[in-house]
Structures are given as C-alpha cells and as structure tokens.
Amino acid sequence: MEYFAGLDVSMEETHICILDREGALIREGKASSAPKAIAAFLVAGPPCSKVVFETGRMAPMLFHGLTELGVPVVCIESRQAYQALKSLAGHKTDRNDARGLAHLARTGFYKPTHVKSLSAHAIRALIAARKKLVGLRVTIDNQIRGLVVVFGVRLPRALSPAFKDAALKVSDGVPGLNAALRGLFAAREAILRAVAAIDSDIKLMTRKSAVCARLMTVPGVGPITALAFAAAIDDPKRFKRSRDVGAYLGLVPRRHQSGEVDYTGSISKRGDVRVRTMLYEAANVMLTRYAGPLKLKSWARAIGQRSTMRKARVALARRLAIILHAMMRDQTEFQVA
Structure with missing residues (x-):
C-alpha cells in the first residue's frame, strides 16, 4: 500500500495529513515548522512515497532540510x-x-516547481538588499532637494561632491534646516558605505565564478546582472529549451484565446521582476552605448524601425535571456561577430 502526505506550512506550526492510495485517512496532526520535527512525525507513521507542500517563504529551508533527511518531498x-x-x-x-494537499499527492494533480538552492537565495538576498539601500538613498536625496528648493536652490547631481556642499551652504545660519540636512547626510553616507561594501562583495563573487565571467562577455551585462541571472536560473538543466527562459522571466506576450477570440497582448511580466528589469537595462545599454558591430544589435534596431524602440528593447532582453541560459548550459562564451 502506498501512502501520501500533505503539509500545510505556517511560520510556527505545520499541519500534516497522511492518506493511503484509496484516500482513507491514516494519520494527521501538527508539528513545529522545522525539518527534523516534520520528519519525526512522518517517521512515526507509515512510509510515504510522496510528501507535498506549497511554495512560500519557508519552502527553501523545508525542502532542502527534508531532502537531506531522506523525505521524498515535492x-x-x-x-x-x-x-x-x-x-x-x-x-x-x-x-x-x-x-x-495529501489528496493532490495521491492523485498526482499538481505541478512540481523547482526550489532554488540556498546559495542562490543568499545571492538574491544580497542583490535585494542593495536595491533597497539604493532606493533609500534616492529617497533621502529627493528629501534634501525638497528642503532646499524652498530657499530657491536647485542642487546638482546627487552623486557629485558638489551636491552636499551646495545643500549645506544653503543651510548656513538656518539652525533648523542645518540640523535636518546634517542628519539626512549622515544617514545618506552610511547607506553609501553599505552599498559600496555590497558592491565589493558582488565583484569578488563574480571574479570567483566561472559562470559569471562567461555571462559578462555579453555587451551590457555587468557583475550584478550576471550574478542575478545565474541565481535566478540556478540549474540551467531544469529548462528543456533555452527559449523557455523568456517565458519564465515574463518576457513573452500574453495570450487569451476563447472560441473566436484570440488576443495577444503585452508581455506577461511573470517571474523574477528584478532579473527582468536588469535584462531590459542590459538591452538598452547594448543598443545605446555599445559602439562595436553586433548582429544582435542590428536585429533589435530593425525591430525598432518596424515598431517601437521599447518593443525592440523587450525583444532584445528576451533574446539575451535565451543566450545567457545557453551559455550557462553549454559553458560557452559570447561570440561578438
């Protein structure tokens, strides 16, 4: 007799249910949301051929922890x-x-999903932290601009040394404004140091990674984009075809078909928003800043002439995703010709 288990996971407790092949209830209960506690509950019952749970914040930790303990988890x-x-x-x-969930495991009516490795999640956390810090820095810069514009001063670029000097010069002799600006600049400098430390870690990681070194041979793909793409794909063999990566990252047009209606719209925007944005930016850099001859660039410019440059950048971002995946899978470098 085969047995199947379903796990409904929450932060504190996990509800567990075990059914047999016919759907009869064998055992159910609760355990703390930790791999060892869940495995202990399952070991106390009949051996399960499949243990199913949903994606969520706890999924990476539970999946890899239960797999190490020999639990056939999906x-x-x-x-x-x-x-x-x-x-x-x-x-x-x-x-x-x-x-x-136990019934889904019993009937096979489910779609298994890939759980990224913990190292990939660590890289994604690093890139997410950098994005948040950069956003906070931009918010502080805009706040500083809003404070001094009341006094009729428009500040230069935020990352230039003159930005701080011009703002503090306005606040001389104005006690309330001076204290506010110094506090904002102190927070801004702390954020800039944190971003610089993260950038240093990212550069070190890319230098040590042969995969990232290959991906960075593509014009427009820098350390952050290469690292983020490698972490998002994690295992290139999980995609049967490289062109499936475009759909995975939400870079293919949406389609709605029902009877006589067959509508093709804008891109689906499913999947990793951050990686999709980086690929779009890489496509824009290739089109606007890369001066060398490149067939890929000419192909995208031809799309822009027939349609719009925005669609050309989206198409080029989709093609870049396909090329980068093929480079990861085949361990090859980009050919400029």
Missing part, C-alpha cells in the same frame, strides 16, 4: 494548489488544506 505551485484546494473543502482551515 514542492508544488501555490497558485494551482489554491484553485484545487477551494474545490476540495467548503471551509478553509489549515487541517483541510493539509488533507487537500
């Missing part, structure tokens, strides 16, 4: 599971969700 797409669970139970409770 992480499934939460959007599909949500629609299926609504039809299985009238009341949404953690207990019913665990039982519904």
Whole structure:
C-alpha cells in the first residue's frame, strides 16, 4: 500500500495529513515548522512515497532540510494548489488544506516547481538588499532637494561632491534646516558605505565564478546582472529549451484565446521582476552605448524601425535571456561577430 502526505506550512506550526492510495485517512496532526520535527512525525507513521507542500517563504529551508533527511518531498505551485484546494473543502482551515494537499499527492494533480538552492537565495538576498539601500538613498536625496528648493536652490547631481556642499551652504545660519540636512547626510553616507561594501562583495563573487565571467562577455551585462541571472536560473538543466527562459522571466506576450477570440497582448511580466528589469537595462545599454558591430544589435534596431524602440528593447532582453541560459548550459562564451 502506498501512502501520501500533505503539509500545510505556517511560520510556527505545520499541519500534516497522511492518506493511503484509496484516500482513507491514516494519520494527521501538527508539528513545529522545522525539518527534523516534520520528519519525526512522518517517521512515526507509515512510509510515504510522496510528501507535498506549497511554495512560500519557508519552502527553501523545508525542502532542502527534508531532502537531506531522506523525505521524498515535492514542492508544488501555490497558485494551482489554491484553485484545487477551494474545490476540495467548503471551509478553509489549515487541517483541510493539509488533507487537500495529501489528496493532490495521491492523485498526482499538481505541478512540481523547482526550489532554488540556498546559495542562490543568499545571492538574491544580497542583490535585494542593495536595491533597497539604493532606493533609500534616492529617497533621502529627493528629501534634501525638497528642503532646499524652498530657499530657491536647485542642487546638482546627487552623486557629485558638489551636491552636499551646495545643500549645506544653503543651510548656513538656518539652525533648523542645518540640523535636518546634517542628519539626512549622515544617514545618506552610511547607506553609501553599505552599498559600496555590497558592491565589493558582488565583484569578488563574480571574479570567483566561472559562470559569471562567461555571462559578462555579453555587451551590457555587468557583475550584478550576471550574478542575478545565474541565481535566478540556478540549474540551467531544469529548462528543456533555452527559449523557455523568456517565458519564465515574463518576457513573452500574453495570450487569451476563447472560441473566436484570440488576443495577444503585452508581455506577461511573470517571474523574477528584478532579473527582468536588469535584462531590459542590459538591452538598452547594448543598443545605446555599445559602439562595436553586433548582429544582435542590428536585429533589435530593425525591430525598432518596424515598431517601437521599447518593443525592440523587450525583444532584445528576451533574446539575451535565451543566450545567457545557453551559455550557462553549454559553458560557452559570447561570440561578438
């Protein structure tokens, strides 16, 4: 007899349900949301051939922890599971969700999803922290501009040395404004130091990574883009075809077909927003700053002439995703010709 388990995970506790092949309830209960506690609960019951839970914040830790303990765990797409669970139970409770997930494991009606490695999540956390810090720096710069414009002064570029000097010069002899600006500049300098430290770590990582070194041979792809793309893909073999990466990152047009209606719209914007934005920026750099001859650049410019440059940048970003994945998979460098 085969047995199947469903895990409804929360921050503190995980509801667990074990069913047999016919759907009969064998065992259910709760355990703390830690791999060892969940594995201990499962070991106390019959051996399960599949243990299913949904994607979420706890998914990477639980998936890799349970896999190391020998539990045959499968992480499934939460959007599909949500629609299926609504039809299985009238009341949404953690207990019913665990039982519904066990039924999905029993019937095979689920879509398994790739769980990135913990090292990939660490890199993504580093890049996310940098983005947040840069956003805070821009917010402080705008706040400083708003404070001094009342006195009729327009400041130069924020990253130039004259920015701080011009702002503090306005505040001389104005006690309230001077104290406010010095406090903002103290916070701004701390953020700039933190960003510089993260940039140093990113450069060190890319120098040590052979994958990132290959990806950076593509014009417009810098250390941050290479590192973010490598972390997002994680395992290039999980994609059967390189062109699937464009859909994975939300760079393909949406399509709605029903009867006589067949509508193709703008890009789907699914997947990793940060990587998609970086690829778009890399495409823009290739089109506007790279001066050398490049067939890929000429191809995108031809699209821009037929349509718009925005669509050309999106198409080039999609093509870059395909090329970068192929380089990761085949361990090859970019050919400029």
